[in-house]
Amino acid sequence: MRFNLLKILVVDDNHHMRTILTEVLRAIGVRDVYEATNGAEALQKMRTQPIDIVIADLAMEPVDGIELVRLLRNAPDSPNQMVPVIMVTGHSTERRVKEARDVGANEFLGKPVTARGVLERIQEVIDHARPYVRCESYFGPDRRRHEDAGYAGPRRRSSDKTEESA
Numbered sequence: 001m002r003f004n005l006l007k008i009l010v011v012d013d014n015h016h017m018r019t020i021l022t023e024v025l026r027a028i029g030v031r032d033v034y035e036a037t038n039g040a041e042a043l044q045k046m047r048t049q050p051i052d053i054v055i056a057d058l059a060m061e062p063v064d065g066i067e068l069v070r071l072l073r074n075a076p077d078s079p080n081q082m083v084p085v086i087m088v089t090g091h092s093t094e095r096r097v098k099e100a101r102d103v104g105a106n107e108f109l110g111k112p113v114t115a116r117g118v119l120e121r122i123q124e125v126i127d128h129a130r131p132y133v134r135c136e137s138y139f140g141p142d143r144r145r146h147e148d149a150g151y152a153g154p155r156r157r158s159s160d161k162t163e164e165s166a
Helices: 015-027 039-048 065-074 094-103 115-127 158-165
Strands: 007-011 032-036 053-057 085-089 107-110 132-135 138-141
Touching (some): 015 115, 039 053, 065 085, 065 094, 085 094, 085 115, 094 107
Parallel strands (some): 007 032, 053 085
């Protein structure tokens, strides 16, 4: 993978965490690393710089990672609706992971971060990019990570299986 071609935006209100993430990215060969201290600043940077991947903290003020992803995916003036977003947080409860997934985050990385974890998430969003889907209540990467080979329903939802078996 040619990491030197990537443009990555690190969004975190904690200077120490931004430094760690930036150093990890530079160690794997990423030359163009941009930083923002919150979601509002990230959106401003994305309007002036083409960004390939966003690595954002979940908990920030005034615009947190959840709201950043929501704005990226749904705002009419979004600078890039389909930019891959890796959500980073020390609050990796199931509820928070689902919340990040349900607004359109591509990947999730719990703190403390490791170089291997960062690398794996970057490779995941590049090598195994999921298609984006749009419906009434969601726009973002397909939340289904695994195909059920035994199911041939039209929408691949558990409710389809119930309806067909009834």
